[in-house]
Amino acid sequence: MKAWEKNIRRVTPYTPGEQPKRPGIIKLNTNENPYPPSPMVEQALKALDPAALRRYPDPTCAKLTQALAEEYHLDPEQVFTGVGSDDVLAMCFMTFFNSEKPLLFPDISYSFYEVWAELFKIPFQKIPLDDQFQIRTEDYFESNGGVIFPNPNAPTGQLMEQSSIEEILIANPDSIVIVDEAYIDFGGESALHFLNQYDNLVVVQTFSKSRSLAGMRIGAAFASKELIKYLNDVKYSFNSYTMSSAALAAGEAAVRDRAYFEETTQRIIRTRERVSGELRALGFQFADSYANFLFVTHPRIPAQQLFEKLKEAGIYVRYFRQPRIDNYLRITIGTDEEMDALVRQLALLTK
């Protein structure tokens, strides 16, 4: 063994959802949007001057920040942007959770919370969801170093009431509370309206789902001017130029096209509701989803078996080999045609 090997950070690498190489696969495993981004994104990328790429991008991300501020009726100084919500969330962990007390988040939740907590040496405590996979608000009332949860939760797709979120905000005047709204645009109500009242709130969103821009890596955080300034200070202190000029242009264009955004998110919601009915008719059990995926279990056929058979049939969904959820499948909402193919297969497999 080399002496330097003992200084190397050893990790268990995360395995992202498979990106199949062969064509014809129906890909319902990474919660991507089945529709392309707004045509305005294409125009913005075409309008990008290649010669200008020799310059560093705008470190303040001013135009994208401005577009988001206008869209959500906020001050631009209340908006922070980054390289996908993973980057934004990692920055929030680094900036806000430097406490001796544990950060609280649900046991069934976005798997990276635990990863970032370990990375930044933040103590944490995972709080079990109840038997219906719901967050019990009162579990988040004890003394802590911060709170984070997705709403809707992932991978359950369940939505928390605004009144429950407010209870958690009120119970935690001493902590920053992050509401991770990666999937909020598929029928849920955002907590953004609480920003006027609660200075301990941070709302995080992504362009990877509802804005069809997973390939461009864009995320955002919304909070008080004070908290956003802390985030920017940390960002500038160790990497001034995170978002490319292309991402900044594409993101701004996507935000500006509200009509397209509403049309495509509504279409996904309609498909989700229809397919929910069809899967329940096949015996699948699940809570109502407010995300662009369904989190389903079947009383007779093990999820892992369905996962493998679907894969053989060229339909990729997500299966988590994890306690409590190892009999569930997470199925991204695709186009109507893709979902029809899925339902046909599942009808065969559950006969």
Next chain:
Amino acid sequence: MKAWEKNIRRVTPYTPGEQPKRPGIIKLNTNENPYPPSPMVEQALKALDPAALRRYPDPTCAKLTQALAEEYHLDPEQVFTGVGSDDVLAMCFMTFFNSEKPLLFPDISYSFYEVWAELFKIPFQKIPLDDQFQIRTEDYFESNGGVIFPNPNAPTGQLMEQSSIEEILIANPDSIVIVDEAYIDFGGESALHFLNQYDNLVVVQTFSKSRSLAGMRIGAAFASKELIKYLNDVKYSFNSYTMSSAALAAGEAAVRDRAYFEETTQRIIRTRERVSGELRALGFQFADSYANFLFVTHPRIPAQQLFEKLKEAGIYVRYFRQPRIDNYLRITIGTDEEMDALVRQLALLTK
């Protein structure tokens, strides 16, 4: 004071070189390339299917990695890519420097080394350059937790001999040694050829300077397969998708166009050599530069005064208010026309 304020990371934000808003400024302050990226970059971006942006990018960055491996005659598994060399370097710090012993780097060097060391709680020791701003190799022979230095050094532009680099590699079998080659393509010899002999070497490069892609955020690390695997494991463990599909496509195209790369870097070198002569004729003193900038001082006129007067004349250069170098200007090599304007101004200011 709010209770959560004590849990917030407080930093002194870094001030990047000014990005002037008003037109007509001659911008020689951030070491950007005066020439646009390869025409193949424009073609690659035009060929990018906007609809495909709904998908996550390739987390393995396979095509870009392959292009770099072919260009430098390496195995693709010896190549790691990231969001600019700042991202790549930060990942290297996080992965390789988890020691109780100090990381060693020069006192006059890239200012972010210190920032990342503090961020990841890595002990470090800054080693003074000698009076000619040169690295004394023997200073890096003592027991340490890692070594990093730029070659050519920034902001001095001075090149280290390959034999000196090899001495440091040989003297440090127990440490990872990173050679940060952000500016190597402007006349220096890369340490890449040492990768066959020394398994403790990591070479880091960027697309922001010689490849005219500062706006796309692309950087790379080259090392043994083993070290690159450690880097990828750490990357995947906390953020699988760092580089956008647009950056991957632009980067690959830039690497594939070697003729353009050689033409533009040679042009910058020719301009640098010519302007070096002209500035010396005005009395400026400086070591030969092997980078796309000059690091100059004048025996009579204080650097800060020149900096301010140039700014008034619409020419931005870089001035560091730092011990030992506060009488120096760092001047990026621009086009011949831009440099002519600079020399004219400096002739007036030093008369």
